[in-house]
Amino acid sequence: MSKAALSQLSENDIRMLVRHPDNEMRAMAAQRLCRTVRGAELSEGEREIAGELLTYMAKDAAAIVRRALAVTLKNSPKLPHDVAVMLAKDIDSIAVPVLNFSPVFNDDDLIEVLRSKAAAKVAAIARRPSVSGGLVNEIIRFGDSKAVAVLAANDGADISPDQAGEMLARYRSNDLIAEAFIRRRDLPTAIIERLITHISEEAALVLTRKHAVPVDIAIDLANRSRERATIDLIDQSFRTRDLALFVARLKDEGRLTPTLILRAAGCARMRFVEHGLAALAGIRVSKAALMVHDAGPFGLKALCARAGLTDAQAKFVHASAVIFRDLEMSGISYDAEYFQEMMILRVLTLPLKLSDADQIYFLEKLDGLGEGDIFNEGWG
Incomplete structure (x- = not known):
C-alpha cells in the first residue's frame, strides 16, 4: 500500500486493530478505519488491502468490533460482498443492520438468510428499501407474523394482489397485517378489495381517509370491529434549552x-x-x-x-x-x-x-x- 493510503487508513489504527488486547480500543480503531474506507477514494490495490482489514474485523472474537464494522458500513457499497455475507451469518445485533441496508447483497444471498427462519434477520430483510417479488414470496414462506407485517407496511416491497391475499389469509386473525397494509402510501385497488373483509371499524375509517374507500363500505365494516392495541414509535425530539x-x-x-x-x-x-x-x-x-x-x-x-x-x-x-x-x-x-x-x-x-x-x-x-x-x- 502507498504511503498516502497508509496515511488514509492510519498505521496506528491498523496496529491497534491487529494487536491491542482491549476490545473497546479495537472497536474504536475498527470504526475509524471503516469510516476511512467509506469516505476515501482507494486504488484497486488499496481496496484489496482494505478488504483484508475488513475481513479481519469480521473474524474478531469480540462482538463489539464486528458490530462496529456492521453499523459503520451498513449503507456502503464499499463493503466487500464476502464480508457482508459473513456478517449476515453473525448474531442478530451484527447481522440486522447490514441485512436491513447493505446494497451489496443479491436476492440469492438474502434468500439463503431467509431460509434460516431467524426472526430478526427475516424482519430486517422485509424492511429493506427495495424488496423484489421473489423475496416477498420467501418472506411470506419463512417469516413470522411480525416480519410479514413489516413487509406489508414497506412501500419499497413489490407485493402483488395475490401475495397480499395470501398474507391476509394466512394471518386472518392478526390485525397488524391489515393495519400495516393501510399504512402504505400507495395501496392498489385490488389489495384494498382484499383488505375489506379483514379489517375493523377503526381501520376502515383510516382506509376511507387515506385511500378514498367509500364511506358506506366503512360503515358496513363496523359490524366486524374488535379491540386492538397500537404501539406508537415516538419521535423523541430533544431540542430544548429548558x-x-x-x-x-x-x-x-x-x-x-x-x-x-x-x-x-x-x-x-x-x-x-x-x-x-x-x-x-x-x-x-x-x-x-x-x-x-x-x-x-x-x-x-x-x-x-x-x-x-x-x-x-x-x-x-x-x-x-x-x-x-x-x-x-x-x-x-x-x-x-x-x-x-x-x-x-x-x-x-x-x-x-x-x-x-x-x-x-x-x-x-x-x-x-x-x-x-x-x-x-x-x-x-
Whole structure:
C-alpha cells in the first residue's frame, strides 16, 4: 500500500486493530478505519488491502468490533460482498443492520438468510428499501407474523394482489397485517378489495381517509370491529434549552421512558438522567442528583425502582454514573464529543446485558458523532 493510503487508513489504527488486547480500543480503531474506507477514494490495490482489514474485523472474537464494522458500513457499497455475507451469518445485533441496508447483497444471498427462519434477520430483510417479488414470496414462506407485517407496511416491497391475499389469509386473525397494509402510501385497488373483509371499524375509517374507500363500505365494516392495541414509535425530539420544562413535557406525553433514561445515561447526559428520574419518581431534582452520584448503588437502586426502571436498567445507570465520574476526574481535558465517545465505548464493554436495540443505538451514536447529536444541547 502507498504511503498516502497508509496515511488514509492510519498505521496506528491498523496496529491497534491487529494487536491491542482491549476490545473497546479495537472497536474504536475498527470504526475509524471503516469510516476511512467509506469516505476515501482507494486504488484497486488499496481496496484489496482494505478488504483484508475488513475481513479481519469480521473474524474478531469480540462482538463489539464486528458490530462496529456492521453499523459503520451498513449503507456502503464499499463493503466487500464476502464480508457482508459473513456478517449476515453473525448474531442478530451484527447481522440486522447490514441485512436491513447493505446494497451489496443479491436476492440469492438474502434468500439463503431467509431460509434460516431467524426472526430478526427475516424482519430486517422485509424492511429493506427495495424488496423484489421473489423475496416477498420467501418472506411470506419463512417469516413470522411480525416480519410479514413489516413487509406489508414497506412501500419499497413489490407485493402483488395475490401475495397480499395470501398474507391476509394466512394471518386472518392478526390485525397488524391489515393495519400495516393501510399504512402504505400507495395501496392498489385490488389489495384494498382484499383488505375489506379483514379489517375493523377503526381501520376502515383510516382506509376511507387515506385511500378514498367509500364511506358506506366503512360503515358496513363496523359490524366486524374488535379491540386492538397500537404501539406508537415516538419521535423523541430533544431540542430544548429548558431541561426542566422539557422533561415535564415528556412525562406528560408519556415519552419519558426507562429506555430513554438508560440511553441518556450511556451518552453521558447525566443532567437529563437526574431530571428524568426525579420526574418519574416524584422527588426533587437536587435529591435525585445526590442519589445518582453520591449515595452509592443502593440509593440509586431505590430511586430507579421508584421511577419504574428494572434492576438491570438501574445497574446500567449506576455503572454509567461511575464511568462519567471517572472520566470527569481523570484530569484529562476532553472536548465534549470525545468525552461522549469514550463514555459510549466504555458502557458498551460493561459486563451487563444490553438489548440488541440498545447496542445498535449506541454504536450508531458513535458513528454519528460530529454529525449532530440529539442529546447535545448543553445537558451534560
